[in-house]
Amino acid sequence: MEQTFIMIKPDGAQRCLVGEIISRFEKKGFSLRGLKLVSVDSAFAEKHYADLSAKPFFNGLVEYIISGPVVAMVWEGKGVVKTGRTIIGATNPADSAPGTIRGDFAVDIGRNVIHGSDSVESARKEIALWFPEGVVEWQSSLRPWIYE
Ligand code: GTP
Ligand code: MG
Secondary structure (H helix, E strand, O other): OOEEEEEEOHHHHHOOOHHHHHHHHHHHOOEEEEEEEEOOOHHHHHHHOHHHOOOOOHHHHHHHHOOOOEEEEEEEOOOHHHHHHHHHOOOOOOOOOEOEHHHHHOOOHHHOOEEEOOOHHHHHHHHHHHOOOOOOOOOOOOHHHHOO
């Protein structure tokens, strides 16, 4: 089934939003396949955000991501890439709807709490980068209650 890479950024971890964020993905019906708390260095953060290297905010973005531990996760489910982005909300919290993670918990675009892969292809690359050891093979016993 489809998988996505979700990362709680350093502000999300510092602000004690880890449990709340995990809970939102769990309650939706998605399955957790990988989870770790990690501190990454600038070379790794630059690799993760390589597509944005020409942007004026790139250096600030890298400094932000390396400023503390992040929670790296792989979530699985039908349409999880797109629906995960919907749960997260618009990039700029000023535009994120209430009820989304950024809409409920963030104010500034440079402190927007959480990352989610933007396509199935990006998810594949990001999961390979963050979880080279692989993820956990399991199937939730709730599956028949979530999928017809
Ligand atoms: P991610 O899930 O983190 O990848 O966010 P996104 O896909 O919603 O947005 P995008 O990939 O375009 O940008 C990556 C991150 O860079 C954003 O989440 C912001 O933290 C930051 N960012 C994007 N645009 C701006 C900007 O105009 N100014 C600043 N300061 N940061 C920005
Ligand atoms: Mg992005």
